[in-house]
Amino acid sequence: MPVLQFPLPDPGEGLVEAEIVTWHVAAGDTVEVNQPVLEIETAKSLVELPIPWEGKVVEILVPEGETVEVGTPIVTIEVGGDVDVAEAEAAVDGAAEVDASTSESPAEEAAGDMQASAEVAPPADDAPAATAAEGDEEPQQKTLVGYGPTASSTSRRARRNRPGAGERALAAPATRGFAKAQGVDIDEVKASRDDGVVSRDDVSAAAGASTPRHMRPDAPTAPAAPSAVDAAAAARSTAPERPVVPAAAPAASGGLTDERLPIKGVRKVTAQAMVSSAFTAPHVSEFYTVDMTRTMEFVKELQRDREFRDVKVTPNLIVARACLIAMKREPMMNALWDEANAEIVMRSEVNLGIAAATDRGLLVPNIKDAGRFGLLDLAREMAKLIDIARHGKPSPAILNGGTFTISNIGVFGVDAGTPIIKPGESGILAIGAVRPMPWVVTNDAGEQDIAIRQVAQLSLSFDHRLIDGDVGSRFLSTVGQILENPAKGIAWA
Numbered sequence: 001m002p003v004l005q006f007p008l009p010d011p012g013e014g015l016v017e018a019e020i021v022t023w024h025v026a027a028g029d030t031v032e033v034n035q036p037v038l039e040i041e042t043a044k045s046l047v048e049l050p051i052p053w054e055g056k057v058v059e060i061l062v063p064e065g066e067t068v069e070v071g072t073p074i075v076t077i078e079v080g081g082d083v084d085v086a087e088a089e090a091a092v093d094g095a096a097e098v099d100a101s102t103s104e105s106p107a108e109e110a111a112g113d114m115q116a117s118a119e120v121a122p123p124a125d126d127a128p129a130a131t132a133a134e135g136d137e138e139p140q141q142k143t144l145v146g147y148g149p150t151a152s153s154t155s156r157r158a159r160r161n162r163p164g165a166g167e168r169a170l171a172a173p174a175t176r177g178f179a180k181a182q183g184v185d186i187d188e189v190k191a192s193r194d195d196g197v198v199s200r201d202d203v204s205a206a207a208g209a210s211t212p213r214h215m216r217p218d219a220p221t222a223p224a225a226p227s228a229v230d231a232a233a234a235a236r237s238t239a240p241e242r243p244v245v246p247a248a249a250p251a252a253s254g255g256l257t258d259e260r261l262p263i264k265g266v267r268k269v270t271a272q273a274m275v276s277s278a279f280t281a282p283h284v285s286e287f288y289t290v291d292m293t294r295t296m297e298f299v300k301e302l303q304r305d306r307e308f309r310d311v312k313v314t315p316n317l318i319v320a321r322a323c324l325i326a327m328k329r330e331p332m333m334n335a336l337w338d339e340a341n342a343e344i345v346m347r348s349e350v351n352l353g354i355a356a357a358t359d360r361g362l363l364v365p366n367i368k369d370a371g372r373f374g375l376l377d378l379a380r381e382m383a384k385l386i387d388i389a390r391h392g393k394p395s396p397a398i399l400n401g402g403t404f405t406i407s408n409i410g411v412f413g414v415d416a417g418t419p420i421i422k423p424g425e426s427g428i429l430a431i432g433a434v435r436p437m438p439w440v441v442t443n444d445a446g447e448q449d450i451a452i453r454q455v456a457q458l459s460l461s462f463d464h465r466l467i468d469g470d471v472g473s474r475f476l477s478t479v480g481q482i483l484e485n486p487a488k489g490i491a492w493a
Contacts, residue, residue, distance in 0.1 A: 001080055003058055003194065005073040005170075006051060008040070018042045019067045019264055020074065029057045031077065038074070041265045046393045055080040061197070067264055073170065073197070170197045182207040266361030277423050281337070281463040285418040286472055288458040288480040292434050296454045298486045302375075311379040315456075316354075316408045318486060319431050319479070321378060323406060324350060324371050325493050326478035333427050333475045334403050337466045344466050353405035353422065354382055356389040363389040364422060366402035409459075410434060416457040426467060429479065432457040458483075 008018060018040040025037045036048040037057075058076040062068055169187045178200055179186040189206045191198045263271065295318050302313045327334050327350050336345040352370035356363050365385040367373070373381060388394050405422050410433035419428045439453035458480060462472045482489045 001055070001078050003076055003078050004053065005061075005197070006053075006075045006077060007071050008062075008068055008074050009049065010070050017067055017069045018047075020062050020064050021046065023060055023064060024048075025057050025060075025075075027057050027059055031055060031057060042396065045396045045399055047396075051075075051077065053077055053079045076197070175200050175203060179203045179206075266363070270362055273423050274420050277421050280423075281421055281426075282465060283418070283421060283461050284464045284467075284469065284472060285459060285461045286469075286476055287416055288460070288476050290456055290458060290480040290483050291439055291453045292456045292483055293454045294485055295483045296434065307376060308379065311376065312383050313379060315434060316406070316431065317375070317379050317382060318483065319408075319429070320352060320354070320370070320382065320406055321375055322479045322482035322489060323404065323429060324352065325482060325489055326475050327371070327404070329478055329492065330471050330475040332467055332471050333462065335426055335466055336403070336424070337426065337463060347403055349403070351401050351403045353402035353425070354385055355405055355407035356386050358390045363394060363399065364402060364405055365389050365394050365398045366405075368401070404428070406431065410456060416459045419459060419461050421461055421463060427460065427462040427472070427475075429476075430459040430461075432459065456483075 020038060021041050022039040023037070024039070025031060031037060031051050032054050033052065034050045037051045039046055039048050041047075056078045058078050060075055062072065062074045068074065169189060169191070175198060176186055179189065179198075182203060184203055184207050186198055186203065189198050189202050192202055193199060292315065295315055298318065299313055299315055302308045331346060334347050334350050336347060338345050349369040350371050351366045351368050353364040353366040356365065365388060367378070367381045367385060370378065370381070385394075385398065388398065401424075402422060403425055405419075405425060405428040407419055407428060407430045409417055409419075409430050413433050415432040415435075417430055417432075419430045421428050434454050434456040436452050437455040438450050439455060440448055441451045441453070443449045458476060460472060460476045462475075478492070482492070
């Protein structure tokens with residue numbers, strides 16, 4: 001039976017790399033078509049990937065915890081059943097192997113060859129036409145999400161089992177790293193396996209043949225990687241643990257030690273997004289100190305209302321509604337600066353992002369077309385998205401496509417800040433802690449007096465390329481006035 005390599009696909013996000021989080025199978029396991037075999041972490045979302053064939057797992061090529069580029073072979077499958085080998089290869093050809101002579105990087109070439117549709121794609125190349133012409137009555141195996149050439153592809157590279165002269169060897173990223181540490185050119189290593197993949201043993205043999213052991217420098221030997229069977233079994237029985245970091249020398253104060261954490265997953269994506277935003281969009285930040293007393297009273301009234309008893313009502317809900325009302329009066333706050341086309345895009349819908357602190361880092365799910373919801377339905381949508389972000393697996397659709405974000409920094413006791421705009425958006429509003437403070441009020445006699453009121457600060461950052469100071473100021477003032485007197489929200493809605 002043929003043994004085929006399954007490369008890391010792009011599950012419709014346009015990503016160039018992903019982290020292998022959990023393998024659901026191990027070497028020797030039997031798999032079926034469409035069976036989820038592993039979980040990967042992409043741009044802040046966890047995605048399960050199905051296998052496009054049935055058969056038996058031969059070897060896990062990339063262990064859990066490693067980050068690899070799209071198109072990198074991650075598992076080999078001994079294909080069973082009545083599968084046409086050429087058709088099965090076409091499902092992943094161009095993704096698992098990359099010609100070293102091409103000018104594109106492996107990630108770019110693989111991403112360009114992969115199908116990004118969220119639906120089932122047609123079989124690769126011209127297989128359907130040929131089958132129809134020959135009158136073949138057997139059903140054709142479909143290509144799954146991200147596993148084949150796009151509809152616009154007109155040709156594909158010839159498959160090869162072993163690299164020839166001047167070609168890049170097939171090997172897992174961990175094996176390449178081991179070869180580099182041993183000073184071995186992996187492209188010169190001869191593979192002992194039938195599928196042409198260079199293994200760790202092949203590298204070790206090449207290192208031993210090229211350099212006598214007594215002449216090698218005394219260097220610590222890299223620890224042997226766990227077997228695929230052990231790794232997968234551990235993944236099914238225990239939760240992923242933080243990578244073990246070698247202990248550093250004791251610090252001077254209190255015996256504390258330094259610790260190094262890998263930059264990957266949500267932290268890596270967040271860092272890239274924040275740097276891109278900070279050095280692309282000129283940020284302007286404005287602040288508004290608001291008397292939230294009436295809003296806090298309104299929240300208590302809603303909490304007692306029987307229609308709202310099954311949802312969580314917080315001041316954040318009223319802030320979200322106030323932003324949607326203010327957006328109608330200042331639509332430029334929901335616009336987008338399109339640098340590539342030299343245009344300002346006036347968007348018709350507000351996809352309202354709700355920043356949520358989770359165990360995996362900061363996630364910002366967004367409510368699609370949030371303006372269509374009344375207050376009750378808006379409360380339900382906010383609660384649902386926050387719960388998914390903190391306890392579930394938010395999909396890329398939930399995390400992408402936002403147009404404006406609100407962030408409740410007050411839950412940490414913080415009063416104000418200068419939030420950074422999320423890429424693809426033009427503004428973000430942070431809500432500080434609501435505190436009892438002395439406030440100047442007008443009494444019933446029309447005289448000014450000092451009273452204890454519930455006070456908070458609003459911090460607004462916006463993209464000054466398309467939003468002028470007067471637009472941002474009016475938006476912030478409108479939000480503040482609604483929070484000071486929620487009845488204005490009814491008049492202005």
